[in-house]
Amino acid sequence: MNILDKIIFDKQREVVLKKSIIPVSQLESSVFFGRETISLSQKLKISSSGIIAEHKRRSPSKSVINHNFTVEEVVKGYENAGACGISVLTDGKYFGGSLDDLLLARASVNIPLLRKEFIVDEYQILEAKAYGADLILLIAAVLTREEIKSLSEFAKKLGLEVLLEVHNQEELEKSIMPSLDMIGVNNRNLKTFEVSLDFSKQLASQIPDEFVKVSESGISSIEAISELRPYGYNGFLIGENFMKTDNAGQAATEFIKQLNI
């Protein structure tokens, strides 16, 4: 089993357990359930920076990144820095995140929030809405075309945008459908952890123009953004590069300031 298989195996069991503890009716009674969501794709289309900054305490590829900040400090820092949106990892076992992180982030900022999760079931999309997300991630590597269709349509009915993540041509070809808003190319192979911006460069021309293009992972310099923009990318998802510093918000501020010059 590779790491992605392990994560999905654990996630499926976690969802079964959570469903037995918290009924859908309880999620639907959350104060955030009826909240009008904010569009990340629209913000990315007009933004000069396109940064989606991530709250990420640890990861399978890097182990501990940073446990020293509160989620509020990080997300407020990102919002003040001018990030277009914030990705909040909610997986506990592998990333040290939680749905409470998402809730605290929602209570702290007014920019789009991505529930960064390994989504395998509609129940997790209901959770995303109940805990204040504006969009969800679907990972093509772990879903069939039919699952991507039904999960993305379900998310859209709840007013959530959908970022579909791919890593190669096969995943992209099976996934293209109208119920997606953004297509993200992950520069990290989630099975081997190899990271290269070439994955974004190679797939860009095959992503239809109606989808906002996002490049994800392994981005740590202004030069990387300058290299990716000509390929049509409007969004850049950055986690570790900010989170590994003593002040994630300050690191994002300095990064975004250089992009806006």
Ligand SMILES: O=C(O)c1ccccc1NCC(=O)[C@H](O)[C@H](O)COP(=O)(O)O
């Ligand atoms: O980051 C990992 O090690 C990882 C391993 C297995 C599955 C997913 C993983 N990361 C999720 C992400 O997509 C990244 O957190 C995100 O794109 C930001 O990447 P980075 O800027 O390199 O922290």
